[in-house]
Amino acid sequence: MNSIIDRHLSIPITSQAKKIAKQFADNIQDASTSQQVYHNTLAVLTVNDYLAMLGIATNLKDSESWHPALRVCADVADLKIAGLGHLECRPVLPEAEICVVPPDVWEDRIGYVAVRIESSQKTATLLGFAQTAGTGKLVINCLQPLAALLYHLDRLRHPHLVNLPQWFANLGAEGWQNLEDIINSFSLSGMQMAYRSPNFQISARNEVNSQDINSLTEILQSHQDEWTKIQVAELLGKIDPGNESAIAALTGILHIGKTDESRRQAAVSLGKIDPSNLAAGARRAKIIDFEQSLGNLQVTLVMTLIPDKKGEINISLRVYAVNNLYLPTNLELAVFDEFGNIALVAEARNTDNWIQLEFSGEPGNDFIVQITLEDVVWQEQFLV
Amino acid sequence: MPNLENDNISEVKIANFPSESTWQAIASHQTAVSRVDDSLVKLIAETCQHPPGSLKRQLGLDRIIRRIINSGRLWIENAPYYEDALQQTWLYFCRNLCEATTTKEPYNPQRSNIFTWLDRYLKGRLKDMYLKNCHEQNIRVNNSEEIILTIPAPVNTIPLEDQIRAWAEADATGELVATHIANRPELNCQLLILRRLPPKSQWEELAAEFNISMSTLNSFYRRKCIPYLQRHFQPDLG
Numbered sequence: 001m002n003s004i005i006d007r008h009l010s011i012p013i014t015s016q017a018k019k020i021a022k023q024f025a026d027n028i029q030d031a032s033t034s035q036q037v038y039h040n041t042l043a044v045l046t047v048n049d050y051l052a053m054l055g056i057a058t059n060l061k062d063s064e065s066w067h068p069a070l071r072v073c074a075d076v077a078d079l080k081i082a083g084l085g086h087l088e089c090r091p092v093l094p095e096a097e098i099c100v101v102p103p104d105v106w107e108d109r110i111g112y113v114a115v116r117i118e119s120s121q122k123t124a125t126l127l128g129f130a131q132t133a134g135t136g137k138l139v140i141n142c143l144q145p146l147a148a149l150l151y152h153l154d155r156l157r158h159p160h161l162v163n164l165p166q167w168f169a170n171l172g173a174e175g176w177q178n179l180e181d182i183i184n185s186f187s188l189s190g191m192q193m194a195y196r197s198p199n200f201q202i203s204a205r206n207e208v209n210s211q212d213i214n215s216l217t218e219i220l221q222s223h224q225d226e227w228t229k230i231q232v233a234e235l236l237g238k239i240d241p242g243n244e245s246a247i248a249a250l251t252g253i254l255h256i257g258k259t260d261e262s263r264r265q266a267a268v269s270l271g272k273i274d275p276s277n278l279a280a281g282a283r284r285a286k287i288i289d290f291e292q293s294l295g296n297l298q299v300t301l302v303m304t305l306i307p308d309k310k311g312e313i314n315i316s317l318r319v320y321a322v323n324n325l326y327l328p329t330n331l332e333l334a335v336f337d338e339f340g341n342i343a344l345v346a347e348a349r350n351t352d353n354w355i356q357l358e359f360s361g362e363p364g365n366d367f368i369v370q371i372t373l374e375d376v377v378w379q380e381q382f383l384v
Numbered sequence: 385m386p387n388l389e390n391d392n393i394s395e396v397k398i399a400n401f402p403s404e405s406t407w408q409a410i411a412s413h414q415t416a417v418s419r420v421d422d423s424l425v426k427l428i429a430e431t432c433q434h435p436p437g438s439l440k441r442q443l444g445l446d447r448i449i450r451r452i453i454n455s456g457r458l459w460i461e462n463a464p465y466y467e468d469a470l471q472q473t474w475l476y477f478c479r480n481l482c483e484a485t486t487t488k489e490p491y492n493p494q495r496s497n498i499f500t501w502l503d504r505y506l507k508g509r510l511k512d513m514y515l516k517n518c519h520e521q522n523i524r525v526n527n528s529e530e531i532i533l534t535i536p537a538p539v540n541t542i543p544l545e546d547q548i549r550a551w552a553e554a555d556a557t558g559e560l561v562a563t564h565i566a567n568r569p570e571l572n573c574q575l576l577i578l579r580r581l582p583p584k585s586q587w588e589e590l591a592a593e594f595n596i597s598m599s600t601l602n603s604f605y606r607r608k609c610i611p612y613l614q615r616h617f618q619p620d621l622g
Contacts, residue, residue: 009450012467012474029543030582049471053449053478054442069617070610072544073580103587103602122467147443154439291427375447 007145007375008116009050010123017045018121028072039091040065040077043115046124047079047089050146056153057082075102078109084156085110087149090138092116092127097140101133109133111152111340114143131340142342147377148370152340161366161383164305164313167282170275176284179302208238213245220249229253229262237269247274254279260358264316267306281306287322290373298322299331301371312360313384317369320354327352328373335359336368343367424451425493432482445478452498459503461510465517469509476505545581551616552577563608565600573609580605 021041028034044065048058060066064076064086078086088109092099099114114127128143131152162173208216212235220232233253239246250273253266267281274280283304290297304316317335321327327348333355334345346355361367361384371378431444452458460466479485491501555561555574564572571594579585591598 010453012470014468014471027544029545033582053474054445055437067614068544069548069613072548073577073613103598107603107606146446150439150442375450
């Protein structure tokens with residue numbers, strides 16, 4: 001994956017930064033503390049320069065690392081982000097694979113940036129971001145890209161969550177559409193393969209009427225395969241809302257469906273014709289642009305919610321390419337929990353039509369979905 | 385042997401003349417470069433659509449800077465002040481790419497390539513710093529005696545560690561000893577501050593020695609003891 005290197009960003013270390021770092025370090029007699037303070041200060045000032053470039057206001061004076069006594073008594077390398085809190089900027093020596101976060105700074109931090117001080121001391125490399133200190137040892141290759149830091153700071157400033165329970169009430173969210181609308185307006189080859197197949201003629205029609213129910217239930221009885229169940233479930237969702245036989249057939253699929261996919265489709269269809277049903281599901285999709293160095297690429301994120309027996313919501317995420325059968329290799333889909341810890345991750349390999357993640361969320365919890373391709377990172381936060 | 389000379393010339397000519405595959409390589413390199421440039425122009429236009437300070441503007445700038453750095457096409461020079469000039473260039477770049485903040489006009493992709501625009505500013509700063517550097521060296525050479533005389537004597541000769549140790553040991557108000565972990569009077573701020581002064585005891589060692597969890601110890605130190613240090617010693621002016 002070439003992106004590991006591309007995710008890093010080297011920032012020049014200015015003579016002013018070295019001067020301040022030396023001044024702070026010279027005030028301390030103990031050699032190892034003095035050295036640590038020197039590196040901490042360089043890391044803080046490098047991140048400060050990076051944020052200044054992007055127009056993010058900081059306040060060095062209010063940083064713990066700017067307090068002479070605190071520098072001696074605690075291993076602090078924080079940078080106060082105006083109005084948000086302290087961002088810890090941990091220095092990492094060249095060749096290190098782990099960024100050590102000392103217990104001194106496990107609390108009162110809005111995040112951690114690992115900064116490698118190159119041996120030339122002419123540049124520092126911003127290696128990545130972590131929202132929490134975890135066990136105090138951050139594996140550098142597993143850090144989130146810097147873009148995740150920018151999303152994180154923006155969320156702290158302007159909290160914005162997509163409210164998933166509203167999808168059950170058929171309320172939308174910005175940019176999220178019904179899957180059918182997206183399929184109709186784009187050529188989603190990979191998606192059509194998964195969600196439609198030419199097994200029987202009814203599937204070609206966009207409308208299904210109540211006369212079709214008998215034939216659909218017959219098909220259901222004679223074909224036990226999952227594809228049939230998925231398709232019948234999809235078609236039953238096109239019947240006029242409230243149709244008792246259709247509801248009964250869908251409830252049947254919900255109980256006999258072998259894979260989650262047929263049950264998921266039955267729940268989504270049930271949501272369309274019987275929204276108040278406790279087993280009803282919801283599905284929305286969003287088109288996401290990835291402007292790449294060698295041309296544009298669009299993907300669709302399909303999110304399906306079904307209530308499960310424990311009162312939690314089962315959430316399935318699928319990513320498809322738009323206008324292409326296959327996803328680009330190395331496209332990564334990840335889910336982070338409310339503390340910013342990575343919970344799940346999937347990566348597209350050659351000839352993947354789609355990638356999927358599935359998990360359960362308790363009402364009231366939130367999570368972040370991240371899709372990464374080359375140097376582009378897309379994130380959105382959701383409330384269960 | 386005139387023939388040999390002629391042969392040599394023709395050989396030289398052949399060797400200097402790029403083969404067809406070299407031309408193809410050059411052409412495809414140029415195509416790749418111009419494709420990268422085109423995509424950079426598009427990315428700049430897209431980024432500038434978003435208002436300054438917005439997340440999308442920040443994400444766009446981050447990607448543009450990364451692409452420019454990774455292209456390796458920016459002017460490099462082995463000058464002691466190169467990093468200063470480069471950082472000034474990045475600030476100039478971010479502040480004037482979409483809107484003119486410190487210049488008369490913002491970057492105009494029709495007028496110049498982004499690398500040309502950046503290099504021109506970077507070289508300008510390098511020149512300024514070169515002149516300033518020479519000027520300062522001149523002053524230093526000419527006024528070396530005077531400079532030695534004007535070096536101020538250190539204001540405070542007591543190292544900071546010793547100042548903190550003396551303050552904590554004295555605990556004039558008694559507040560450092562009085563502030564302790566619940567039911568553990570021996571685990572007070574005086575002890576912790578002294579033990580965390582260089583050469584400091586590690587948190588793991590302290591936790592084992594006093595049979596208490598590291599997080600309790602560390603959390604207490606952060607919430608209760610650090611504020612005394614913050615209050616008693618003045619911060620630096622940033």
